[in-house]
Amino acid sequence: MPFEIDRRVFIASLGGAAAVGLMDHEARADALEDYSIKKLDEAVARAQDRGQNAGSAQKFPTVAELEEQIDKRPYRRGAGNLFTAGRNANVRRLEPMPAKPTLLDFFRLRFQPANHVLQSATRAMKTGMTEEIILACLLHDVVQAMIKTDHGWWGAQLFEPYVPEKTSFAIRYHQALRFYPDEAAGYEYPDLYKNTFGVDYVPPPYIQETYKMVRKHKWYMEPRLVTVNDLYAFDPNAVVSIDPFVDIIGRHFKQPKEGLGHDNSPVAHMWRTLDHPDAPL
Numbered sequence: 546m547p548f549e550i551d552r553r554v555f556i557a558s559l560g561g562a563a564a565v566g567l568m569d570h571e572a573r574a575d576a577l578e579d580y581s582i583k584k585l586d587e588a589v590a591r592a593q594d595r596g597q598n599a600g601s602a603q604k605f606p607t608v609a610e611l612e613e614q615i616d617k618r619p620y621r622r623g624a625g626n627l628f629t630a631g632r633n634a635n636v637r638r639l640e641p642m643p644a645k646p647t648l649l650d651f652f653r654l655r656f657q658p659a660n661h662v663l664q665s666a667t668r669a670m671k672t673g674m675t676e677e678i679i680l681a682c683l684l685h686d687v688v689q690a691m692i693k694t695d696h697g698w699w700g701a702q703l704f705e706p707y708v709p710e711k712t713s714f715a716i717r718y719h720q721a722l723r724f725y726p727d728e729a730a731g732y733e734y735p736d737l738y739k740n741t742f743g744v745d746y747v748p749p750p751y752i753q754e755t756y757k758m759v760r761k762h763k764w765y766m767e768p769r770l771v772t773v774n775d776l777y778a779f780d781p782n783a784v785v786s787i788d789p790f791v792d793i794i795g796r797h798f799k800q801p802k803e804g805l806g807h808d809n810s811p812v813a814h815m816w817r818t819l820d821h822p823d824a825p826l
């Protein structure tokens with residue numbers, strides 16, 4: 546185990562020794578299991594925070610170990626960040642969106658913290674990527690506010706009516722390419738994924754098929770360059786801002802005059818879902 550249980554802290558978490566005394570053996574065993582899983586989750590989260598540059602000495606979970614945790618938490622791992630605060634916290638109250646929201650409004654009020662995508666786009670800009678790729682880096686993961694499962698496809702769909710075709714292509718397929726190293730392009734399989742998916746994870750057939758298709762596609766390098774810039778810890782102290790990207794957004798993002806969510810596009814409902822995720826139906 547990568548952590549040890551502190552007996553005093555554990556007993557205190559259950560309400561003290563008197564409360565523990567009233568529990569039967571089975572309840573105590575369950576409580577210890579819950580507590581251990583929580584500690585493990587925290588250790589995994591810390592390891593994920595350290596990102597893909599973490600040392601190779603760390604122990605990665607197996608697929609079976611990760612699956613074991615599915616019915617030990619009150620949310621699913623694919624739930625979007627706006628819809629869950631995780632195990633022990635409540636979600637926060639959201640500031641209302643303006644009547645005609647722009648992409649920048651969504652960044653400010655719904656996609657925060659957007660450090661990861663801002664870092665990726667900053668790196669893409671510094672390394673001289675095309676504006677379509679810089680935009681793809683800026684947008685590639687923000688749909689995770691709504692849903693994480695298959696976020697490449699969801700993200701591309703969310704942006705498709707408003708961005709260049711190369712940008713939505715890059716967003717859609719970066720998800721699959723993340724599982725496949727490309728040394729020549731400077732992309733290694735990340736340690737982060739060994740933590741997130743399990744050290745022995747094999748991508749499902751639809752990801753394998755997608756990779757084969759994209760690998761032969763004339764636009765292969767578009768999503769590949771998103772993965773090359775898809776780093777979590779290249780400069781943890783970098784202060785990032787959306788400001789350097791406002792001009793690129795202006796040139797390449799077709800902001801609807803009615804506001805995102807109100808333009809009757811095929812994806813308007815997705816923007817409305819991000820706008821008011823507290824709606825019960």
Ligand SMILES: [Fe+2]
Binds near residue numbers: 685686696719720
């Ligand atoms: Fe991603």
Ligand SMILES: [Fe+2]
Binds near residue numbers: 661685686775776
């Ligand atoms: Fe990413």
